[in-house]
Every structure is written in C-alpha cells, then in structure tokens.
Amino acid sequence: MSNPVEEFNAYRSKMNEKLLADNNKVIKRIFNLDTNAYAPGALDVKTKELLGLVASAVLRCDDCVKYHLESSFREGASKEEVMETLSIATLVGGTIVIPHLRRAYEYWETLEGIQG
Amino acid sequence: MSNPVEEFNAYRSKMNEKLLADNNKVIKRIFNLDTNAYAPGALDVKTKELLGLVASAVLRCDDCVKYHLESSFREGASKEEVMETLSIATLVGGTIVIPHLRRAYEYWETLEGIQG
C-alpha cells in the first residue's frame, strides 16, 4: 500500500537512475556534490539538512522541501526545529511561501505517521 | 458536488488551521499580518487585492493567484480589471507567467460560473 512519501521516493529514484545512466558528466557531478555538501563537517548533518530545507523553502521547490524534510526527520530533527526553520523561510521569503508551508506540514505529518 | 474553488478552499482551511494550532509565533503573526495588509486604508480593498494578485502572478504562485482572484471577485472586480492586472504581470514577469495566466483564466471562469 503506497503513501505520498513512498511515491515521491519511487519516482525520484527511478528518474535519478535514468539521469545518471544518461552519462552527462556535469549532471553526474552535481548529483555527487549533493552528497558531499550535506556530509558532516564544521556543521553537523542535521544543521546542514535544515540549511537545505530553508533554502528549498524560500526558493519554493516542493520536491526539494520534501527531500530535506525526510533527511531532517531521519537525522532526528524535532517538529519544533523544523517549524522554526520553516518560519524563517516564510519570513524571509514572504507569504508566497505559505502554500509550500501547508504542503510541507502535511508531508511532515506523513513522515511522523509512518514512523508512529 | 465539489468544484476546484471549493477543493482549494477546503485544503487551504484545513492546513491553515493545523499551522495555526501548531503555535509557532512567527507563522501565526505572518498569517495575521496578511489580514491587516489587505484591509481598507489609503487604498480600497479591491485595489489592494489586485496588488496582491499581480504580486502573486509575477512570483508565479498559483495558490496565491487563486486566493486573490477569489477575493478580487468578491470585491466586485470586473473581468476587464483582472485581465489588465494579469496583462501587467505577464509583461513585467515575462512569458514564463503564461502557464499561470492560463490557470488563472480557468479559475476565474469557475468563479463566474459558480455565481452565475
């Protein structure tokens, strides 16, 4: 039985595989960089995922928001931390972020529900 | 029997309630500000709603466009006024606004149809 998190991840994986198989060197390296940028460093992984989340939210990329919500969840971010992150996004990015905030909140609830 | 306007409003209301119940002070205040900003002042409400509409259209936020189309409709904006507003959005924001213009036009037709 499928849910929004699984559906998102299935499509994402399927298309990422095709894109990587396509062998465009620049695209492949950008995909690799994505892994590097969120690895532990001076900042821990959870903080980096929250940085990715706020960047995705102000740029209003729903799929990117979903991705970083899931990673933040896995890294043990609390709902309060996620909501503070999204509140900064809404303040910096303005009320046009609100529709994305609604969808983010719903997705977070699904993530919590799956685990629960 | 549901229609696109009711569906949009139902989801919007349900998620806004959850967001407000979540008690993040910054998000709650931004929601309140939204009410303030479109209240009558030196400019009347209809003009303010058209300002909200053009801002939403150039920022290409379909949900925000829908919201301001409905408020503009309720404030008695004519189709000509709405189309002039959207034409300024398309000129200032460029042809990337056109897909949003198509969806806005369709939504306006639904609004007129419901009333008709």
Added chain:
Amino acid sequence: MSNPVEEFNAYRSKMNEKLLADNNKVIKRIFNLDTNAYAPGALDVKTKELLGLVASAVLRCDDCVKYHLESSFREGASKEEVMETLSIATLVGGTIVIPHLRRAYEYWETLEGIQG
C-alpha cells in the same frame, strides 16, 4: 546640478535610445508594449502604476521600482498609497524586499524634495 532622479533618467534614456536604434524587433516591441500596458483602460493610470510598482518590488528590481515610483508620483499617488503598496510587496515578497524598500523610500523622498 544633478540628483539621483536625473541621473537615473539620463542613463535610462541614453541606453534605451541605443537599444531601440539597434533595431532588434522583439526588443522594440516589448518597449512599445510597456507604454500600452500602463495606458488608461478598465483601471486608471495611477492604479496601473501601483500594480507595476508592487510587481517590481516583489521581483526586487530597483530600477523598475524607481521608474514606477516616479510615474506614480506624477499620477498624484500619495505617500500613504505608495507605502501601502510597498507594504503589500514586503509581506508577499518577504524580508528580502526590505533593502529595496529602504532604497525606494529614499528615492520617494528625493521625488518629493524636487517638487517641493
């Protein structure tokens, strides 16, 4: 003796003339459309200039903001009307609009000072 308004207009005019002389048909027509879009119609010119102003502000284009501030000023928009327009821009577009708001406020003061 030059001031920020004259400097802006002088550079703008000089470069617009060069661009139009260059004879790229698409660019010339976009320049013409700009005149059309702000002509009186179902909405009056002042309202259209305020629509242009809010669109320019949320897209954070300082030169476009200056241009529409000057046209709004010429059309008799009051400071209160302009500030309400810019407050909607700041709410919809977020705190990243604030640096542009500071510059807009300063430009408006110059416009009022020239007339005074």
Added chain:
Amino acid sequence: MSNPVEEFNAYRSKMNEKLLADNNKVIKRIFNLDTNAYAPGALDVKTKELLGLVASAVLRCDDCVKYHLESSFREGASKEEVMETLSIATLVGGTIVIPHLRRAYEYWETLEGIQG
C-alpha cells in the same frame, strides 16, 4: 488514447484560444512576440529553442520546459544537445532545478517514444 504530450498540448491550445478571444491587447501582443522571437535570424531556430529551453529551466517553469522540449525535438535537436542544455541550466540554476530535470527527461522520453 491520450498521452502526456497530447494532454499538455490540448489544455494549452484550449486556454490560449480563450485568452486570445478575450481581447486584451497586451496579452495578444505578447503571444505574437513569442512567435517572432523564435523565428530564424542571426541564430537558427534550433539554437533559439535551446535558448528558450535553458531560460525556462532555470526559471523552473515546467510547462515552458515542455513546450521548448517539443519545439527542440521538432527542430531535430539530439538528446545529447538537450542534455547539455539542461546541464547548463542545472549548473547555473542549482540543485533546485533537479526536480524539473527529472520531469524534463521523462517528457523527452515520451516525445521520442511517440515518434519511434
């Protein structure tokens, strides 16, 4: 039997007709300009379509991407040329372009499949 390409084109045509019938002069002229801008000139049509594609991709407009993918396809652009174009979009526009890249890749596959 419908497919994503036909569905997109059917909706696009239906709404464009309505928008043009609505007789807003500015919107009609922007639609006309769109035809002009991609006509052969110093640059050939295929190159211009790739320019439209990269612009659409960095501005993250899925419908605009689909439109230019189809035109590029009709102009004989190869998959390699399209992927190099999209790789530049992803580099210039960042990883937020990636969700649009996934959908673009899928749409291109549909275009190739229809012809095949």
Added chain:
Amino acid sequence: MSNPVEEFNAYRSKMNEKLLADNNKVIKRIFNLDTNAYAPGALDVKTKELLGLVASAVLRCDDCVKYHLESSFREGASKEEVMETLSIATLVGGTIVIPHLRRAYEYWETLEGIQG
C-alpha cells in the same frame, strides 16, 4: 574612519528609522517579526542566523547576506561554518550565487579584520 561594515550599518539604521517613523503598521510589524524569528528557541541563535544567511544567499540579496554575516560573526560562527553554509547556498542556488559569494567572502574578511 569609515569601513564597508560601518557604512552599511549607518545607511541601514538611518533608513530603518525613517521607515518605522512612517507608521505603516504592516511594515512595522514585519520589522518586529524579524527580531522574533531569530530569537533563541528550539534552535539556538547561531543556527538561526546561518539559516537566515543561506536563505539570503540563495535569494541573492547582498544586503541580507551582509546582515546575517555580521550576526553570525557576533554569535561566534567560525569561518568554516559560514563557508559550509555558503557552499550549500551555492549548490542549491547554482553558479548565479557565485558573484554574491565573492562579495560575502570579502565582507567576512572585513568583519574579521575589524575585530583583529
């Protein structure tokens, strides 16, 4: 003897005072919210400032970047933490962020130099 940090802060303070004195209620409340959003909560102030920094960088707002660089500096963020934050901004936002990265780096050097 003035420097870029002092100049930026002087202009910022002068114009913010004028904007607040202007008494537009929406603008005043947005300014207040800005203080609230970066106050300690589930996340500490330094993390929140880095969230503000990455949001400002992907939205390519130089003045916002400067502001959050200075606050991050005051909160004791190290250069490595700031650079990791800006590297995420550059990856998510793309190479168009690079010119802002250059200016951010220069501003950070000034901040370190003043303290040194």
Added chain:
Amino acid sequence: MSNPVEEFNAYRSKMNEKLLADNNKVIKRIFNLDTNAYAPGALDVKTKELLGLVASAVLRCDDCVKYHLESSFREGASKEEVMETLSIATLVGGTIVIPHLRRAYEYWETLEGIQG
C-alpha cells in the same frame, strides 16, 4: 588605465583565488564544473556561452551576464546573435530584465571598443 572590463575581471580573479584557497571542497568543485559545462561537446562553445548568457539574463545576474558576454565575444559571437539571445531573455523573463539589458548593451560596447 583601467576600464569596466578590466575592473570586473580583476575583482573577479582576486576573489575567486581567495575562494579557491579557502579549500571548501564543494565550492572548489562547483568552480571546476563551470569549466566543464562550457567545454565543446554536442554543442559548440559559442552556443554554450549564449546558453549561459540567456540563463544569466533571465536570472538577472549582472556579473554572470558580463562574464558570458565576454566569453561570447571571444568565441566570435556577433552583436546580432547576442541581441537575439538577449531579446529571448527579455521576452521570457519580462520587462524586469530591461535594466540588465541596458547594462549588458553598454558592456558589449566596451568589449567591442577595446578590441577596435
């Protein structure tokens, strides 16, 4: 005796060196990717530079526009080709691109003047 092209390149080189010396791996790799993406492939270098130019123009990044104008110039792009590219940017991105178009035109004139 300095000119706008030399000034731009001097600042750009100085800061890029500092950024690369700073040793943030993600930033260094993004800089490398930039070189890769514009190398000859299925598309020739001139076409790729024009793709970079249109992407930079619709995203309204003046420094990126300058960079790709100079590379396009070096690759032998004619003024007509550059203007057609910028006309597509202005149509797709809207009239907010016009201030950047004015500065791009001026920069191109400087490039031609230096060579002349």
